[in-house]
Amino acid sequence: MKTYFVTGGAGFIGSNFIKYIIDKHQDIKIVCLDKLTYAGNLANIEEELNNYPDRLTFIKGDINNQELVEYIFDTWEINYIVNFAAESHVDRSIEDAEVFLKTNVLGVQNLLNIAKDKWDLGEREYRNDVRFLQVSTDEVYGSLGKRGYFTEESNIQPNSPYSASKASADMLVRAYNETHNLPTIITRCSNNYGPYQFPEKLIPLMINNILNGKELPVYGDGLNVRDWLYVKDHCRAIDMVLEKGKAGGVYNIGGHNEETNIKIVKTLIKELDNLLKENEAYKEMAATKDDYINESLITFVKDRLGHDKRYAIDPSKIKKEVGWEPTIMFEDGIVDTIKWYLDNQDWLKLITSGDYKNYYEEMYLDR
Ligand code: NAD
Ligand code: TYD
DSSP, X not given: OOXXXXXXXXXXXXXXXXXXXXXXXXXXXXXXXXXXXXXXXGGGGHHHHHHOTXXXXXXXXXXXXXXXXXXXXXXXXXXXEEEOOSOOOHHHXXXXXXXXXXXXXXXXXXXXXXXXXXXXXXXXXXXXXXXXXXXXXXXXXXOOOSSOOBOTTSOOXXXXXXXXXXXXXXXXXXHHHHHHOOXXXXXXXOOEESTTOOTTSHHHHHHHHHHTTOOEEEXXXXXOEEEOEEHHHHHHHHHHHHHHSOTTEEEEEOOSOEEEHHHHHHHHHHHHHHHHHHOGGGXXXXXXXXXXXXXXXXXXXXXXXXXXXXXXXXXXXXXXXXOOOOOSOHHHHHHHHHHHHHHTHHHHHHHHHSTHHHHHHHHHHTO
């Protein structure tokens, strides 16, 4: 029986990962450590906490807390650390980078150091039963021109404080692997979309604004390109890399799905309108929104500082070494995502009102 130490598991990708592995591997235990920052929401894993009290433990805390992380290692026999915990929003890092360095760099250093001390690492061969997986991003490679793809050998050239902090963590992970023989893996994924994404990121922000008839702020000319991957495909990739990836390895994860921001926003308007008009389940909701779901909501606003022009992943290494390929087409994934937000208006409203903090923390931590 393996034990996974999942950090940041109340956030977007971390919560999707917990859902994925708790279902896929019936014999594992999971310890989730999450600070519950503005981006952490216990509602994201409420069902799993209720359904699997013996297999999933939630601990509210900071990855920088040495005593707490040591306690986790002393209490459970940790096999896998999967570090999702991070400050993840580029715009926030432009406003104030400090917390990005604290969590994304120093927090990772704390986890690495404790893993190195607590796991009995040999000097030559890697231990097969333990792995430290750092969930990184393609943004560490910087920006591409019109052509080309990021491979694992591309230069690390981060442009935003967020990507610089993630790149710094990658360097530390590499150093702990080289210096201390820590069996690490770094995954660098492209932009994710799907259920439970905090509505500050492009796709959920636009869905929420369309539903509320608010302006859709497109940065610059809207022609920046991102390479979109459905979150479940990312979670499957991490699961497979933990089992089949080489210690010390770096794996890019992406699904060859490049699109401009403006096209994404127009697709969201079209698909949302279709769903509301054609799906019986949303008839009532549709009646109140008919008049304003159209492209007139799009507003071009001042560009993001240092806005990376294009990201695109070459995923051939993970395909060859691990056998992973994406399974969910964007056309299907985006409709499922919109449906999820339509079906989970309460989740969205609790966040936009701010009530999600008090409501869920009290509900869970008072038990
Ligand atoms: P998110 O912002 O939705 O979630 C981050 C989680 O980490 C939250 O639950 C938050 O409470 C927690 N957290 C923050 N600081 C913490 C700390 N000091 N200690 C403990 N917990 C803390 O982020 P996400 O989109 O789910 O991203 C998860 C990871 O994946 C990040 O490391 C991010 O860099 C990486 N990533 C994200 C994307 C994407 O498109 N969202 C793409 C590639 C890589
Ligand atoms: P985002 O979801 O913040 O992810 P990242 O910056 O990590 O790629 O943004 C995705 C793209 O959408 C990025 O090019 C910036 C753009 N964007 C907008 O045009 N308007 C918005 O309101 C937001 C949040 C993003």
